[in-house]
Amino acid sequence: xxxxxxxxxxxxxxxxxxxxxxxxxxxxxxxxxxxxxxxxxxxxxxxxxxxxxxxxxxxxxxxxxxxxxxxxxxxxxxxxxxxxxxxxxxxxxxxxxxxxxxxxxxxxxxxxxxxxxxxxxxxxxxxxxxxxxxxxxxxxxxxxxxxxx
Numbered sequence: 001x002x003x004x005x006x007x008x009x010x011x012x013x014x015x016x017x018x019x020x021x022x023x024x025x026x027x028x029x030x031x032x033x034x035x036x037x038x039x040x041x042x043x044x045x046x047x048x049x050x051x052x053x054x055x056x057x058x059x060x061x062x063x064x065x066x067x068x069x070x071x072x073x074x075x076x077x078x079x080x081x082x083x084x085x086x087x088x089x090x091x092x093x094x095x096x097x098x099x100x101x102x103x104x105x106x107x108x109x110x111x112x113x114x115x116x117x118x119x120x121x122x123x124x125x126x127x128x129x130x131x132x133x134x135x136x137x138x139x140x141x142x143x144x145x146x147x148x149x
Contacts (some may be wrong), residue, residue, distance in 0.1 A: 006104070014109045025034065026125055029125060030124045030125045033047035033053045033058045033078050033125065034122055034124065034138065034140070035077060035123065036078060037077055037078055037079075037120065037122055037140060038060050038070070038140050038142070040073060040076045040077050040078075041077070041095060041118045041140055041141075041142040042142040042144075043067045043072065043076075044068075044072035044073045044076075044118055044142070045069060045116045045117070045118045045142040045143065045144040046144045047068055047069065047072050047146040048065050048066065048068040048072070048097070048099070048116040048144075049065075049114055049115070049116040049145065050146060051064075051068045052065040052068075052099065052101075052108075052113060052114040052116065052142040052146070052148075053108075053114050053146040053147065053148045053149055054149055055149070059107075060106075060107035060108070061105055062099040062100075062101065062104075062105050065099045065114070065116065066089070066098075066099050066116075067088075069089075069097045069118055070087075070088060070089035070094075070097060073089065073094075073095055073118070073120075074087070074089065074094075077095070079093055079123075081093035081121075081123045095118050095119060095120035095148060096118070096119045096120075097116070097117070097118050098116070098117045098118075098119075098138060099114070099115070099116050099117075100114075100115045100117070101113075101114050101115075102137075107148075108148040109148065110148055110149065111147050111148060112147065113145050113146070113147055113148075114145070114146055114147075115143065115144070115145040115146055116143070116144050116145075117142070117143045118141070118142045118143075119140070119141045120139070120141075121138070121139055121140075121142045122139075122140050124138065
């Protein structure tokens with residue numbers, strides 16, 4: 001039997017537990033976005049390195065290789081950053097794309113390594129909601145090195 005002084009106990013317990021469940025749900029969602037974004041920059045790095053190592057009709061420059069990675073991340077990346085996004089991936093919320101080749105900006109020779117590094121400062125949902133109480137963003141990095149064919 002219920003005591004008449006216990007009315008509303010479930011509502012109080014729910015009110016006490018609800019914030020913890022919401023934070024847990026937010027953390028799970030944030031972790032999902034983090035893993036997805038890591039996969040996106042890894043795939044973009046692979047796509048750009050692959051483009052930079054095969055013979056193409058387009059002229060080979062580090063900017064063209066970086067454009068391949070930029071196009072990939074621009075269409076697939078989930079971002080919660082309030083910074084600027086540009087079509088050339090040079091905005092404050094865009095990933096940093098670096099292409100290295102032993103010959104510099106000229107086409108690599110056969111067997112030369114072409115390396116594409118993408119660094120993305122992932123802010124996450126928690127930083128967006130909580131504000132500046134969290135130190136900094138997580139830095140996601142993907143590096144792919146392939147030999148020129």
